[in-house]
Amino acid sequence: MVTLAEVARHAGVSASTVSYVLSGKRPISVATRLQVEQSIRELGYHPNAGARALASSRSNIIALMVPLRTDMYVPVMMEIAVAVATTARTHGYDVLLLTGEEGPEAVRRVTGSGLADAMILMDVELDDERLPLLRSTDQPSVLIGLPADTSGLTCVDLDFRATGALCVEHLAMLGHRDIAVIGEAPTVYERHTGFAERTLDGLRSRARELGIRVLHRPCGGGYDAITAVLTRILDERPGTSGFVVQNEQAVEPLLALLRRQGRAVPEDVSVVAICPEQVAVQASVRLTSVSIPAQEMGRQAVERLVAKIDGRGTDEVSLIAPELTVRASAGAAP
Amino acid sequence: MVTLAEVARHAGVSASTVSYVLSGKRPISVATRLQVEQSIRELGYHPNAGARALASSRSNIIALMVPLRTDMYVPVMMEIAVAVATTARTHGYDVLLLTGEEGPEAVRRVTGSGLADAMILMDVELDDERLPLLRSTDQPSVLIGLPADTSGLTCVDLDFRATGALCVEHLAMLGHRDIAVIGEAPTVYERHTGFAERTLDGLRSRARELGIRVLHRPCGGGYDAITAVLTRILDERPGTSGFVVQNEQAVEPLLALLRRQGRAVPEDVSVVAICPEQVAVQASVRLTSVSIPAQEMGRQAVERLVAKIDGRGTDEVSLIAPELTVRASAGAAP
DNA sequence: AGCTCTCATCGAAGCGCTTCAACGAGGATG
């Protein structure tokens, strides 16, 4: 294991000079810099992370708490996590993966030990038990998702309220008057993860303004369960001509069921989805959809977090504006 | 920030005593231990990770390299990652999330800096460029997946060869003579990620022994692409009565297509899938399947890795035996 | 020539912890 001191000896300078070459915190003459850099290369030197962390009290690590849940659409989580990791690297940070399992204790452990300089929380609940801890700490943090009370917190999320509104608007514009919303699993609503409720909120209030009737049904996993919910919806409101689907698992069963019933998409029935782009593109009918910008959320979360670490950041909620992409699943009402 | 020294002062003992209470590496009298533990609680002490890493040259961190790819079934990756993280915690380790983006350089960086004590690599290719580095290092590592040359490496994986064999056997037992294999995306085969090829190998050689005809087709993403492949298969070999599907995305399109053609599953056609249990259970027909034991793989990888860190481990390949679960998608040949 | 000022470099003091050799106090032993 090569140390700073060895590099210094090899380059014929002092240890502090090598340190300054590495950090750039003091001016170094070109000749010295080149000499040191060459020694580093020749010896294959890598600064020791522990020593660095101890001396500078910065670990250059960001903690990322991801949920363990299986009732959420996993690829989105994964995409966010990967975006966080790669963006963090461009700022010189590594990412520590924490699962929700330890709960609030994990927050305390990581902050207390100085293992990480900052943290990102995913899957935040409206009244998350980790929030008090987060507020009482001076460790920077960013939430992906929106709790009920965002005071003193930095949050990044898709603007789900606007997303809901956008979906109704699109259907309304196409002349649909009676629409059904196929939501996430009931457990998601019970848990009070805000996004599902916010979508519904935005959707309902815009629908009211536009004079549109809305029927909402949560929808659990499993092909049969989904089919049952859909059948019930079509039973209760046979006049339903537009669907908003915020549940990746329900997409194919819905399309299959409609096909089987002889209702053509988009000629007879229109479908607007809220889902990752990949799902929308690969479905059996290319879906008109508002995509969930997983990468963008991960990236923004890191950017904000780094800003806060550097003392530049401010506490604020930043909502990403939804974009509706027109594909083949929504058309004029019959 | 509370330090060891402060705890020692508060408890009226020396710093080293506190350290030994924490590590248990020397006998401590019950009275002293209780006193120290109380001081720790009262002061809210958390050992500083950096200082610990520096002094002990152990970071208690495991690095996990996950692929960035999108052509693999993401939930499996995520499940493995989560299993790794939770299992690691039970051994006192945290997990550092590395994406494949940096490539082999990441291995060098992490090893060199002492950031992590050991690493787990996922999505290993047959001739992976990270392997030479891994072999030249004395840092413990475990691969999830199997490269071409496993000498000097510890690997954990599902026994895909046996999995392939198991699938044919089941279909053969039910009287099927002509079967088709719907594989992963062509890119997966091109990349020489061993598992797909190994499955095919095991499947083919067992098929030969049993006198079964096999037609294999890779199958890319997207509903239409999948439908096209399936249509072609049924064109080329109309007598095909059994399918082995190793591609989660193709499951539903296959079932839908068969339905549309009036071929009933499992009365007319049988399907055996190689996929995560959740997919098998939630499909429109409950699938007879060999499940991919993601959790088990993550868990075993960590157990082996910890053993190696502690000097107990040995280099070896451990293949998890496949288990075929009979559900509703495979029946006697017509 | 003497002075100041700037720029590049250095030395030394920690950061908070682990670990090792050493030590004192009893208890057991001859």
Added chain:
DNA sequence: CATCCTCGTTGAAGCGCTTCGATGAGAGCT
């Protein structure tokens, strides 16, 4: 009663790095 252990505890020496105050060498000025 002297001697040897053993057990529990301590002090001090680092681990490899950052950072701050200090220093020396030139350059620029009067």
